[in-house]
Amino acid sequence: MSREATHGLRCSIQRKSRPAVVPYWVGACRLSATPWKGHEVLIKNTPGIASSEITDEQVYLRRRDFIRLAVAAAAAPLLACSGERVAAEPAGGGTFGSAQSPLTGYKEKAIATDEKLNTFDQITGYNNFYEFGTDKSDPKRYGGSLKTSPWTVKIDGQCNKPADYHLEDLIKPFQLEERIYRLRCVEAWSMVIPWIGVPLAEVIKRAEPTSKATFVELSTLLRPAQMPGQQTAVLNWPYTEGLRMDEAMHPLTILAVGLYGKTLMNQNGAPIRLVVPWKYGFKSIKSIVRIRFVSKQPTTSWMEAYPRAYGFYSNVNPAVDHPDWSQATERRIPAFFMQKTLMFNGYGDQVASLYTGMDLRKNY
Ligand code: MTE
Numbered sequence: 001m002s003r004e005a006t007h008g009l010r011c012s013i014q015r016k017s018r019p020a021v022v023p024y025w026v027g028a029c030r031l032s033a034t035p036w037k038g039h040e041v042l043i044k045n046t047p048g049i050a051s052s053e054i055t056d057e058q059v060y061l062r063r064r065d066f067i068r069l070a071v072a073a074a075a076a077p078l079l080a081c082s083g084e085r086v087a088a089e090p091a092g093g094g095t096f097g098s099a100q101s102p103l104t105g106y107k108e109k110a111i112a113t114d115e116k117l118n119t120f121d122q123i124t125g126y127n128n129f130y131e132f133g134t135d136k137s138d139p140k141r142y143g144g145s146l147k148t149s150p151w152t153v154k155i156d157g158q159c160n161k162p163a164d165y166h167l168e169d170l171i172k173p174f175q176l177e178e179r180i181y182r183l184r185c186v187e188a189w190s191m192v193i194p195w196i197g198v199p200l201a202e203v204i205k206r207a208e209p210t211s212k213a214t215f216v217e218l219s220t221l222l223r224p225a226q227m228p229g230q231q232t233a234v235l236n237w238p239y240t241e242g243l244r245m246d247e248a249m250h251p252l253t254i255l256a257v258g259l260y261g262k263t264l265m266n267q268n269g270a271p272i273r274l275v276v277p278w279k280y281g282f283k284s285i286k287s288i289v290r291i292r293f294v295s296k297q298p299t300t301s302w303m304e305a306y307p308r309a310y311g312f313y314s315n316v317n318p319a320v321d322h323p324d325w326s327q328a329t330e331r332r333i334p335a336f337f338m339q340k341t342l343m344f345n346g347y348g349d350q351v352a353s354l355y356t357g358m359d360l361r362k363n364y
Pocket of ligand 1: 123126127128129130131183184185186220239267268269280281282283284285286287
């Protein structure tokens with residue numbers, strides 16, 4: 001088994017059952033030259049399908065309304081009313097999943113911090129998105145190949161109202177909010193990012209999970225033709241993450257569709273990604289196509305890749321080191337010096353009670 005990558009999560013890839021692959025090395029990370037041909041695509045994205053065919057009529061009509069509303073809002077003069085903002089320039093239809101366009105009507109600074117924000121260039125130029133490569137600059141360089149419109153999110157599993165939603169339909173019923181959060185990567189770097197999104201709890205409530213739904217599993221799109229990293233076996237694709245139900249319902253947990261007032265760039269997980277600010281960044285899964293309610297704790301991609309390092313919970317915890325490096329400090333991009341890492345990334349007052357009675361050394 002290979003260990004110690006210098007790129008990305010400095011992953012140790014521990015594969016149990018892989019197809020025959022031709023290994024090669026990127027930095028110290030062992031990759032595979034065999035595309036994932038023959039692997040079943042779990043989530044089929046259906047770009048050609050009319051929205052009326054996969055959503056009920058009401059939802060379909062609401063989507064159309066949303067697009068009209070967004071265009072109207074974009075054409076309106078700039079409003080300066082209590083924390084609400086409307087874009088001054090045309091929103092390009094105001095839809096998600098196309099080229100980056102301004103977002104309208106979001107509640108500014110619904111949650112904020114007095115820490116210095118990272119710049120747009122830092123946030124969009126230094127990324128982890130292994131579907132586009134393991135180097136920090138790969139997602140920006142290669143992310144453009146991903147077509148993010150139209151975009152469908154399947155919600156299924158243990159719930160009364162499973163559905164396939166066009167992205168607009170998924171988001172439209174809810175108030176967009178700006179959430180300025182610290183993002184602490186497990187690799188010991190961090191940033192401060194002004195996300196725009198909706199609480200995941202709202203989306204979950206609409207699906208009416210049953211009492212059997214104790215966990216939520218989230219999956220990234222699987223489309224190797226547009227995500228070249230998926231043609232390698234650096235992880236088990238599609239990238240999969242999970243949360244316990246109470247974590248998913250926590251008010252800090254959001255589905256982000258934008259940052260710095262505009263829809264997400266592909267490198268940041270367009271058109272929709274998770275943000276869980278008290279957990280290591282790899283929990284914040286990008287380009288989500290499926291949200292599934294399950295009764296057993298899901299196995300995530302990183303748990304499969306290196307179980308000793310990456311557990312299901314992955315709460316930021318300066319007292320529990322990664323097997324290969326300390327988690328006591330972090331480098332706030334672009335600073336040179338390290339600063340102390342805070343328990344739960346500084347969100348302990350809000351989230352510590354979720355873990356009362358749990359041994360967080362064992363449940364890393
Ligand atoms: N989601 C997917 N699908 N693939 C990835 O490689 N990387 C994770 C997370 N989400 C990743 C992902 C890691 S390790 C981090 S630190 C954050 O995304 C980085 O988010 P950012 O690039 O927007 O800062």
